[in-house]
Amino acid sequence: MQSSTVQYLIKVLKVFKGFEKGNIHSVYTASQSATCGITLELKKEYLIAGHFQNGNVHISLCGLVTPWDTLSQFQIKMLTQTDVGYLQGCLCKIKNCARESCNIHERNVCHWPDSKNMIRDTEHACIKKRDGSCSWHPALPDKSEFNTHP
Secondary structure, three states: OOOOEEEEEOOOOOOOOOOOHHHOOEEEEEOOHHHOOOOOOOOOOEEEEOEEEOOEEEOOOOOEEEEHHHOOHHHHHHHHOOOOOHHHHHHOEEEEEOOHHHHOOOOOEEEEEOOOOHHHHHHEEEEEEOOOOEEEEEOOOOHHHEOOOO
């Protein structure tokens, strides 16, 4: 790795989606926040969404790196209840939108307004419903309304 990159040795406790738990032992990030580098605290648990680049997992300020102890109960439930949780959202796309374009209906899309709403961020999930449409849902939705396969 380049000197402008920091390597963190990690212990993966749970994989919710993607690679195998035993295969990841480190993550990489840029060394400076100006280049989207992120600083992790040692001995702290995080929820991390990274991406593969040249065979390594990379994380950044622009991605999801959240201390586990800051997650809401809703977020933890949505991570662990795969029949109605965030995994169902893998069938949907989330698109940023300006006010005018947020009202455009797209079947497999949940629109995310430019003015981020922290409550939506921590208390809602974009879920694909049985009719094939995707929409934001607060709290845990009624299972009968949603797909039941991952």
